[in-house]
């Protein structure tokens with residue numbers, strides 16, 4: 001079943017003027033392209049994202065603010081597209097994100113106020129994510145772990161944005177065999193993006209959601225071993241031509257050093273799945289103007305985990 005978001009989108013923009021204005025403003029948003037080695041990134045100057053980029057996500061700040069994803073706290077204009085459950089014990093509502101990065105930007109939130117985590121204790125949420133990817137063709141579903149980009153680490157949610165804006169969706173296929181290690185398990189394959197020097201993402205691909213799920217659990221275990229808490233990770237998933245693609249971006253840090261720097265060294269970048277997928281969102285004009293590929297390389301090298309995944313995955317015996 002395909003979810004048609006267009007009537008809902010139009011209705012929300014009409015009934016909720018501030019959200020509608022934010023989507024109109026997105027038409028005039030400034031962007032530029034930067035290269036990091038052979039990999040292309042896009043940078044977007046988007047002042048509407050300042051609240052998200054600068055949000056306090058420490059436990060005390062989160063405990064002291066009303067949860068903006070709980071139904072009781074939603075603005076009166078914010079409606080729900082529908083209620084979705086996939087048979088894995090979880091139910092979700094789809095909402096319009098009022099501070100868009102994409103021309104169509106949704107939030108898929110759990111109906112209950114329950115922590116942002118998938119691994120290791122709620123892995124079936126990954127199946128929900130893949131199912132949403134199948135139901136929303138033309139879109140990428142993304143997940144920011146609680147420690148790496150989620151501005152609501154206390155309320156489980158995915159986000160949805162149009163495909164075609166994040167370079168990782170297409171660029172990984174252009175890497176040469178030398179730059180791409182691959183391991184096959186059943187009908188699914190995991191690729192380690194060796195040529196993507198500072199990001200080192202992993203891609204799990206296949207036609208069977210159950211196979212992707214099993215292989216992803218093995219990859220997570222291969223990279224991090226047994227962890228009681230969810231390892232810091234960003235996920236992106238999409239579905240095309242009968243195949244699922246899941247991109248796993250292991251993280252080393254929530255924010256780069258430049259986020260905390262003073263004066264001219266400060267660069268307010270708080271990367272999540274979208275940034276690391278290839279679309280860096282900067283809420284301050286001065287940062288947009290000064291950022292170069294060298295800044296991006298530095299940010300990526302600090303926030304992404306660099307490890308010998310190919311070695312670890314080989315030895316975890318897929």
Ligand SMILES: [Zn+2]
Nearest residue numbers: 067070113155
């Ligand atoms: Zn909540």
